[in-house]
Amino acid sequence: MRSSNPVFSRRGFSRDNGHAGFNAAPQAGAAATGANPYAQGTAANPYATNPYATNPYAQQGQPGAPAPARTDAMTIDDVVTRTAMTLGLVVVAAAAAWWIMPVDQANLGTAYGVAIGAAIIGFVLSLVNSFKRRPSPPLILLYAAFEGVFLGIVSNIVSVYVAPGAAMQAVLGTMAVFAGVLIAYRTGLIRVTRRFYGFVMAAAIGFMLLMMVNMLFAVFGGGDGLGFRSGTLGIIFGIVAIVIGACILALNFKQVEDGIAYGAPREEAWLAAFGLTVTLVWIYIEMLRLVAILQGDD
Template sequence: MRSRNPVFSRRGFSRDNGYAGFNTAPQAGGPAVGTQANPYAQGNPYAQPSGNPYAQNPYAQQDLQYGAPQAPVTTGRMTMDDVVMRTASTLGLLIVTAALAWALLPVDDANIGRSYGIGIGAALVAMVLAFVQSFKRKPSPALILTYAGLEGVFLGVVSSIVDNRIASGAAMQAVLGTMAVFAGVLIAYKAGWIRVNRRFVGFVMAATLGFVLLMAVNLLFAVFGGGDGLGFRSGGLGIMFGIIGIILGACFLAIDFKQVEDGIAYGAPREEAWLAAFGVTVTLVWIYMEFLRLIAILNSND
């Protein structure tokens, strides 16, 4: 099973403005202090010369004429409810297609090749869609939902193979493990135990790049040399790299939470909620796959 890579291009720290959004706080009632305070203030198509890039008021001239104060515009901005609803939509579609793939694509000896081929094909298309969305300036709900549906097909097939042929109950264990990591990171982030700043993001990105390169080299050796390649996905090394993969996924979850928090604080447009949902979905898929692979390795060593 191949490694799943979370999206490297995250809105607010890796595109257009460096690390602008981290370790800063918005100023209530006025513009943020410094040029690096607002992750949407640099290289952002919505940004304006004024302190608040979203404070455009169509009645501003009329208000000035009659001496009335300008009321800030509050409609059309991203809220936590928007993020929750979009994330529920993407994860819900992923779960439905995964369940359908599990039920409709048998993995017995006569059909496993065809089912696995369909799953891999769906994963490749989903990967392409993920990269396309990562480099788009604006979210595409149709593209994000299509990604989630295709990723669900892949996860359904792979989960069925592991659950039925390697370790019974592995899929449910991986789901529970993913949920536990999500809840644990959320609690730690809200409690302030995890501080997402430039140093944290830089370390996570560097570690993830090294991890992905090692997995790619291992995959090449496995394809052209046969066997388990360099052994990074089997035995003791496989267990160690599985744990590292889960830890990296947890770090990306913390970055996702920071992205959502900054977006809401700085008045990001409502459509940005789709990007938040996309990022969380990709990260949870990463964590789930690492759990599933780790469970498979542990059971194969018994």
């Protein structure tokens, strides 16, 4: 079962992957599922009834036969450390771009050009990182740097011309969403099941299609497209986008948790950090847009 976040939809973070490098036993006494990657889990597998029931790191062999534990398995500390490094670089790059790149009327065109260039490079790097067979820390950090430049310039422009203080409000909103989803996930208020996964995937695909249609109308029809970026419809659209991002964040937590439980290699912590960064950047951008709409309507 794959996540709508492209980073988490491959290698060790998907149930339908049998990458040879991940053949390790589940930690904490979980049982291996054998050679069939779609086989139902045994009674020892607490995830037997959800989309993440199988062990992508199981050693091939007899069902239920334990394999030697990995000595280089990913831990929660690894994920937290790499995520802090990646997000920290996003923040540093954003702050630097905010202070270095002027956004006054004389330099506004240049600022937009730099922001668009950084966004394009960041997008290309995100694709490269998503499809590489092994995580590349330098490329992941490079993505974070360019994404930070884009966010810093755009946030500054919005704060100066549209909604003063919008960037800080968007940061606080993103932090609140992250904390809320994490608490809800850890306390069991959010349970990642097949039905939950299907709902999130359908919503995410529908949202992306609407964005594409709106972009086409804006490009060829002029104006604001279908009106998803302003007014009441824009507010509703922004809230839906943030809710979808929060749901994807819950999927990310579940897949990272399963990767740790099943002994994913330590290098996969970089992949986890990259995926979480992509999701949080998504939430921040939608939060910034929502704040701008709300303040712009005042």
